[in-house]
Amino acid sequence: MNQEVTSAVVGESWRRVAERVAAQHWPEGALYVVATPIGNLGDLGLRAWQALARADVIAAEDTRASRTLLDAWGIATPLMAAHRHNEAQAADNICQRLAQGQRVALVSDAGAPAVSDPGARVVRAVREAGYPVVPIPGPSAVITALMGSGVTTDENPAFAFAGFAPPKAAARQRWLAEWSALPAPVVMFESPHRLAATLADLLQVCGPQRQLTVARELTKRFEEIETFALADGAAWLAGDSHREQGEFVLILHAAPRREDEVASDPATDRLLDALLESVSVRDAARIAARATGAPRDALYQRALARKGQS
Secondary structure, eight states, X not given: OOHHHHHXXXXXXXXXXXXXXXXXXXOSSOEEEEOBOSSOGGGOOHHHXXXXXXXXXXXXXXXXXXXXXXXXXXXOOOEEEOOTTTHHHHHHHHHHHHHTTOOEEEEOSSBOTTSXXXXXXXXXXHHHTTOOEEEEOOOOXXXXXXXXXXXXXXXXXXXXXXXXXXXXXXXXXXXXXHHHTSSSOEEEEEOGGGHHHHHHHHHHHHOTTOEEEEEESTTSTTOXXXXXXXXXXXXXXXXXXXXXXXXXXXXXXXXXXXXXXXXXXXXXXHHHHHXXXXXXXXXXXXXXXXXXXXXXXXXXXXXXXXXXXX
């Protein structure tokens, strides 16, 4: 199939889907919370495009940054500022507009508003005032990084999202110590000028063998996703001067649980005992592994022992 034919097929498919989306329900007097691309302009969804185009005004964290996206998609909707320094005032303005039956879209610079970005106060104010809030999902740096890292599975899907680390060293080390103790991968954001300090603190808090995935410039031309032991973090950063630039998502892998920890954990024993009342040893080990993150083989041996004691 040549390029002209392919373009025609894609164009026709796009038109049909766009018509179906346009025919959906678009309530007036509602706040549309719209996720926008985290880098690649092509990641804006059809429903998000329609919401932004249909809105009477778009409340944006940075109107200049949002204008670039709107221009690329041919959206002429006017913009108003809604950032952390004027969020209360913006919330009042938005509620007044909703009272007049207007549609208002809320966006941040990139990704999902109100998730480590301004917007939560606006959403709360709108909900408390009794107006509908319509979330329109889309790009997410957290989910994109997890998709590219392989740290979660269908058996162990849990993860924690910690947001940005504190800027000061002492507070950051205490914060990292708390989050790193969780039995699940921890996703966090970091700015390029603090990345080296955070890598050093992670090494100090978690030790050299703990695994870290660094996702940089996600969905952009120089996207990079690397996993390494914390002992190698400084060398990785020094290996390319471009790694001091861009937006970063860090995924601290869960600390592996040792078999002797499984054998001496009363909470795990209680879970296995409860499971063994209704399922097989193999299924008890599988379910407990999913719930705790502990090695399935170790849990299987422990379940056998518990079954023998009953």
